[in-house]
Amino acid sequence: MVQAEQGAKVVVTGAGGGIGAALARRFADRGARVVVNDLDADRAKAVAEEIGGLAVPGDASSIVAEARDALGGTVDVYCANAGVGRDGGEPGEPLDEQGWALSWDVNVMAHVRAAHALLPDWLERGSGRFVSTVSAAGLLTMIGTAPYSVTKHGAYAFAEWLSLTYRHRGVKVHAICPQGVRTDMLDASGSAGDLVLKPTAIEPEDVADALFRGIEEDRFLILPHPEVAEYYQARATDPDRWISGMNRIQQHWEATR
Numbered sequence: 001m002v003q004a005e006q007g008a009k010v011v012v013t014g015a016g017g018g019i020g021a022a023l024a025r026r027f028a029d030r031g032a033r034v035v036v037n038d039l040d041a042d043r044a045k046a047v048a049e050e051i052g053g054l055a056v057p058g059d060a061s062s063i064v065a066e067a068r069d070a071l072g073g074t075v076d077v078y079c080a081n082a083g084v085g086r087d088g089g090e091p092g093e094p095l096d097e098q099g100w101a102l103s104w105d106v107n108v109m110a111h112v113r114a115a116h117a118l119l120p121d122w123l124e125r126g127s128g129r130f131v132s133t134v135s136a137a138g139l140l141t142m143i144g145t146a147p148y149s150v151t152k153h154g155a156y157a158f159a160e161w162l163s164l165t166y167r168h169r170g171v172k173v174h175a176i177c178p179q180g181v182r183t184d185m186l187d188a189s190g191s192a193g194d195l196v197l198k199p200t201a202i203e204p205e206d207v208a209d210a211l212f213r214g215i216e217e218d219r220f221l222i223l224p225h226p227e228v229a230e231y232y233q234a235r236a237t238d239p240d241r242w243i244s245g246m247n248r249i250q251q252h253w254e255a256t257r
Contacts, residue, residue, distance in 0.1 A: 009076045017047075144191075186201060
């Protein structure tokens with residue numbers, strides 16, 4: 001079994017700050033050799049220098065080969081953490097096709113492309129670990145941003161499919177689904193984020209803590225906010241009541257905008 005410990009070769013995308021940087025630091029603290037990826041080359045290099053890792057800046061959709069080479073030919077753990085939060089426009093407003101396309105590409109297809117590149121080697125040697133930073137929005141939903149909510153549902157579904165398809169062949173998959181986390185993305189979430197996410201927001205380091213507990217317990221679903229499990233159960237058992245409750249939050253948000 002691949003362990004998140006001494007000697008593991010780890011890639012973290014979107015690691016120039018926020019959750020990604022916290023994950024990169026935690027893996028490095030455990031003795032892993034870490035590739036730090038980010039679109040912002042300066043931020044990637046800064047985190048890599050801080051942790052004694054390797055910076056591989058660029059698009060998260062296409063860095064597996066370069067990251068693998070930087071790590072000497074092997075990736076043990078891949079953290080698909082890069083993500084975007086975009087407003088795709090409400091019904092009746094001009095549709096932001098570009099925002100939708102970018103959300104699909106980064107939040108879903110980057111995970112698919114990474115898995116496609118990693119799986120042949122992992123299946124051949126019978127081990128590998130794929131960590132998908134999803135969001136509670138992928139289990140529940142989020143007001144005010146259809147592209148983020150929809151694509152995070154997709155990211156969760158893909159992680160779930162990977163796990164059920166390959167776990168018996170040694171591939172471990174974890175889906176991290178926090179609510180608000182004090183990052184640049186939360187700061188950019190506007191009044192909807194202020195209303196729904198900021199009151200219970202946690203630090204990126206808390207997400208890293210939750211991931212490593214989940215790895216130790218061999219859990220697929222990682223919930224840094226434990227209350228999300230209750231919300232998810234309520235949504236599944238009575239979807240009409242759940243949607244009505246979320247609609248009340250939507251109405252409150254509209255009244256305060």
